[in-house]
């Protein structure tokens with residue numbers, strides 16, 4: 125069978141035709157779901173904005189269930205399928221293994237998402253994405269999730285299969301590229317995630333149709349989170365890979381050291397998934413040793429890995445910029461970076477937002493005892509919007525600004541809007557999250573329709589500061605949604621209305637040239653730090669981390685003694 | 688574009704560490720280990736911990752324990768719903784139930800006395816969230832969590848629910864009054 | 869390990885460092901990445917739950 129390939133003249137990327145269509149379909153489907161989830165996010169945040177309080181309680185919980193599932197599962201995982209196919213087939217210049225299975229995976233994911241979506245729309249499944257038993261949802265709510273997961277699992281195997289094909293057919297020299305390695309990390313975590321999901325969701329489905337009489341709710345929580353939290357770790361591995369990719373695309377940056385970056389991904393593979401314990405820290409019964417070992421990813425070794433990536437990604441950019449002559453002072457390399465290019469600005473905001481807002485707060489609230497003063501408050505969504513929205517979603521958006529024109533052979537639609545989009549979305553989300561964290565520190569609950577508790581037998585009033593923070597959450601949430609809408613407009617506009625790029629890029633059956641090894645790095649002649657600016661930023665990061673960490677211990681030490 | 692290309696040499700697994708990376712890894716590792724040991728340290732020297740004491744139970748059994756305590760120690764009733772306020776002896780076992788949609792019963796505790804506060808759910812999962820000090824715990828049906836507490840400031844404390852538990856989740860509220868002796 | 873086919877450039881005769889051998893083996897990584905959390909998180913966690921005593 126002869127396979128069709130084309131080489132993109134502008135980017136030099138080699139696309140296998142079958143993989144290209146799959147990447148396009150998965151990415152576009154993802155963006156459509158992002159748009160839907162964004163509308164739901166708007167409704168959610170306008171309800172949590174006390175002065176607006178838009179929806180009724182029932183509708184709020186229904187919409188919030190939809191927002192969580194569509195954003196966290198559907199948008200992100202569809203896009204990740206596109207990333208997996210891109211990082212295997214396209215980067216390795218290899219035919220995609222079994223495209224038919226990949227399509228089957230796509231159809232299962234779409235069908236599954238639709239079935240769960242219908243269950244939520246019907247109203248009997250407003251159980252939040254976590255669907256904690258024994259609160260029941262309709263059987264097809266779980267069934268849709270199971271089908272979706274099976275589809276994603278097929279995608280993972282197609283990725284692994286493509287790695288095997290590439291190796292056997294020798295489409296590349298040496299080891300796989302770092303970005304592909306990062307995608308492999310994501311794929312491995314995804315396989316564990318989906319297996320855990322199967323262990324818990326299949327019995328829960330059987331329970332919902334009456335074949336099983338009881339699901340232990342604590343067991344459910346522990347295993348559900350092996351899926352729920354690990355799926356966030358897929359995102360981390362995927363968006364870190366995207367950072368490396370964008371540093372290479374925009375700056376031609378090379379990893380500072382293959383060994384260090386890959387070693388850091390290895391730490392992810394070994395330890396990242398243990399952090400599912402973050403959700404079980406104030407659960408009854410599960411022992412302290414288990415909690416401490418797992419919540420700390422075995423002594424924070426996966427945090428170490430993230431701190432390494434956080435240094436090596438901007439560090440590699442700094443090195444590349446200095447080689448181009450931006451050598452003045454500590455930060456000329458950063459000042460002269462292409463801030464008007466949304467591919468770069470999106471990636472950089474993603475990096476900083478993920479590190480400073482998402483990362484620090486995640487480690488702090490994942491500290492066993494500190495979780496006592498944070499669990500289930502609105503601090504929690506305040507923490508994970510910076511990880512999953514700033515970190516993952518914004519990194520994927522940045523990649524789209526590069527990839528969509530290349531894939532669809534069209535110029536970006538409204539490039540002026542694209543230029544502002546990353547700032548609008550990044551800034552709105554960052555501030556929304558900060559105010560959610562502030563309100564959470566004051567005790568405001570997550571997944572809660574009314575912070576005034578109307579109709580409760582007793583009364584309790586949060587202070588003015590909590591109301592103000594939730595109001596600001598509302599305002600910046602709306603800005604964030606506007607930023608998200610701008611992204612959807614640019615991408616959909618590009619696909620439908622963008623100016624066609626007339627380049628000579630025909631499909632042919634000729635086998636693409638073997639992917640060569642990277643050119644050797646110039647010898648490091650200096651004796652000092654090769655990336656002093658990045659190191660300084662890293663020290664600022666660490667200082668913020670330390671201060672914030674101790675602040676929370678101080679706050680904890682002021683509450684009632686308990687054991 | 689070398690993160691998108693194979694490493695520039697076949698053997699890269701023994702490249703020496705760059706100075707920036709090496710320094711940063713060392714600093715970060717120290718911080719990571721510090722944060723790790725902070726948790727066991729606090730279990731020994733800190734005052735706010737949950738050591739994991741819990742028992743398996745059933746809603747019926749647990750509910751009976753709650754009722755027994757309510758019958759023995761109710762000191763007054765509050766609100767139009769006649770919610771009992773229970774004043775258990777200092778140092779005793781106190782049973783609190785989360786259910787759709789209330790925390791039952793209300794409690795009156797003495798300042799600086801220690802109580803074994805049992806918490807469980809009679810139906811779905813709930814979130815024990817004590818305001819304004821913002822202490823939170825997951826409440827799971829079938830499991831009885833024991834938190835040994837020593838309220839050290841008097842005043843009126845409110846328990847809200849911060850695990851979603853259905854339409855009237857936001858009305859789920861209870862009270863703990865801490866009084867001077 | 870028997871090594872019947874020896875390639876001949878200088879570079880290839882160097883032994884591949886162990887770390888690199890691990891990192892270049894996707895299925896070994898897959899194995900590690902599934903076993904670690906299964907043992908430490910899931911199995912250990914399930915043990916914790918089933919050993920919670922009955923209330924009296």
Ligand code: HEM
Pocket residue numbers: 162165166168169172188189191192193195196199200252253254502505509512513517569570571572601602604605608
């Ligand atoms: C576009 C702007 C967005 C806004 C304004 C927004 C707003 C919110 C708010 C206010 C909450 C908390 C509601 C509550 O707990 O009471 C929430 C929850 C959540 N959001 Fe977003 N969000 C946005 C985008 C996203 C994105 C892009 C993702 C994922 C990639 C996401 C994932 C989630 C998840 C998983 C929850 C938790 C749902 C639950 O508790 O079950 N959000 N969102």
Ligand SMILES: [Cu+2]
Pocket residue numbers: 785786788812813814848849850851852856859
């Ligand atoms: Cu509740």
